Amino acid sequence: MHLFAVVPWQETSSLNETAALIGEVFSPEHTKNHGPYYFVRTRDHRTGAEALQLSIAEVTDQAETRKALVRAAERHGRTVRVDEVPLDSIPSPLWNSGFDGPGFPALSRRLYQRAAPILATFLNRAAQADNPLQSALDAIRLMVAHTRATLLRSPQRSLAGYEFRELLSLRLLSYRSHFEAVYPRTKDPASFEAACARFYAQAGPEIHKFVTSSGDADAIWANDAVIRQWTELVMSASHPLAADFRDGTVVDAGRTLEDLVRERGAPVEPTRFHTPRIPELERLLHHDTDFLSFRLLTSLLYSCLYTLGFSLPERYVYCYVAARANEEVAGRSMLELAADLDDLARRVAAVSAAGAE
Numbered sequence: 291m292h293l294f295a296v297v298p299w300q301e302t303s304s305l306n307e308t309a310a311l312i313g314e315v316f317s318p319e320h321t322k323n324h325g326p327y328y329f330v331r332t333r334d335h336r337t338g339a340e341a342l343q344l345s346i347a348e349v350t351d352q353a354e355t356r357k358a359l360v361r362a363a364e365r366h367g368r369t370v371r372v373d374e375v376p377l378d379s380i381p382s383p384l385w386n387s388g389f390d391g392p393g394f395p396a397l398s399r400r401l402y403q404r405a406a407p408i409l410a411t412f413l414n415r416a417a418q419a420d421n422p423l424q425s426a427l428d429a430i431r432l433m434v435a436h437t438r439a440t441l442l443r444s445p446q447r448s449l450a451g452y453e454f455r456e457l458l459s460l461r462l463l464s465y466r467s468h469f470e471a472v473y474p475r476t477k478d479p480a481s482f483e484a485a486c487a488r489f490y491a492q493a494g495p496e497i498h499k500f501v502t503s504s505g506d507a508d509a510i511w512a513n514d515a516v517i518r519q520w521t522e523l524v525m526s527a528s529h530p531l532a533a534d535f536r537d538g539t540v541v542d543a544g545r546t547l548e549d550l551v552r553e554r555g556a557p558v559e560p561t562r563f564h565t566p567r568i569p570e571l572e573r574l575l576h577h578d579t580d581f582l583s584f585r586l587l588t589s590l591l592y593s594c595l596y597t598l599g600f601s602l603p604e605r606y607v608y609c610y611v612a613a614r615a616n617e618e619v620a621g622r623s624m625l626e627l628a629a630d631l632d633d634l635a636r637r638v639a640a641v642s643a644a645g646a647e
Contacts, residue, residue: 291352292377295344295359296334297370303331305425305599307366308342309413314362315344316410324349328402329409330383331597342597345399347377387589388544393534401527401590408519409594415516416598427493428516429600430608431500434615435517436591437461438504439524440584447507449637455505459620460631462501464588466613466624470563472606486610497615505619524587531583540586542576563624570635578638 297311312329314320321327325348334341349355356372363370377399384398412432416425438458441447446457469486476482503509511517534540560566567575574581595605617624 291349293346294380295372297342299340299342308599309417311366326403328406390543391540393539439521454507462616463627465609469609470561501615501619532579535579535582570639574635
């Protein structure tokens with residue numbers, strides 16, 4: 291039996307509010323009475339309103355589970371709607387991630403089922419943290435560790451002339467890309483970047499250290515359950531995902547640069563970072579199955595950060611911190627790293643062409 295619960299949520303809901311509710315609903319006392327589960331903060335598929343959706347499979351006592359959900363919601367000033375529906379009939383938790391395909395809804399639910407216990411561990415740790423900065427540092431460390439994990443079994447590691455730390459710096463460049471895409475659209479870009487720089491003064495030293503240690507492909511964070519388990523999730527999912535992209539079970543449905551130009555009827559204005567892409571980079575971003583796997587898993591990460599209670603503005607600040615620490619560790623500016631990524635894209639294209647002959 292599968293139960294699907296929807297709790298109305300607010301865009302301003304915080305990490306602590308998420309931790310309080312999820313910590314009760316999915317406590318060890320309750321999870322022993324059901325099978326795989328997940329929770330995702332998203333838009334309700336019926337109303338379009340912000341909601342926390344909960345999927346609970348293999349429920350052994352429907353009545354008691356319903357009561358527990360209602361009690362937990364009421365205790366935290368919430369309401370909840372609970373329906374018994376087949377698991378394969380509920381919305382994909384990653385419906386707005388830019389991916390699609392016949393196998394995508396089921397895949398996204400499986401990924402979230404694997405992620406949920408890790409998120410619960412993160413929330414439990416956040417609830418016990420004394421330092422208000424700690425949860426932000428944990429989130430940024432997770433972002434860096436995530437990117438590293440997508441690279442550990444990547445075919446890019448077989449490219450001659452590239453060390454792991456160099457490949458990592460190019461993959462971490464994605465956080466600079468995300469920050470620079472939103473930067474010119476803020477109300478006051480200069481003030482926003484100044485605020486990011488002030489936060490970097492607090493968080494930067496630790497993240498700089500973590501990026502440095504992440505450049506060692508053999509590094510293990512045995513005492514950090516969240517990073518260890520998330521790394522295992524990503525490493526085990528990367529190759530099957532690449533295979534799904536190859537056979538068309540999952541497809542890239544996001545808008546390309548050409549789509550944006552067509553929609554606008556005019557060229558997209560370049561940012562400080564984004565300039566017209568070379569064809570090889572366009573191919574890497576939208577056709578290379580290893581990189582598509584990285585992109586989908588990063589969409590999962592971003593969705594999970596939002597589910598935890600980190601706002602979109604916070605996420606962009608964290609992107610700034612991860613990107614700046616990466617550039618400092620690499621000793622390369624964002625534009626120098628962008629040129630290096632073009633070179634990598636050319637190398638990947640050349641190897642692919644040679645393999646096809």
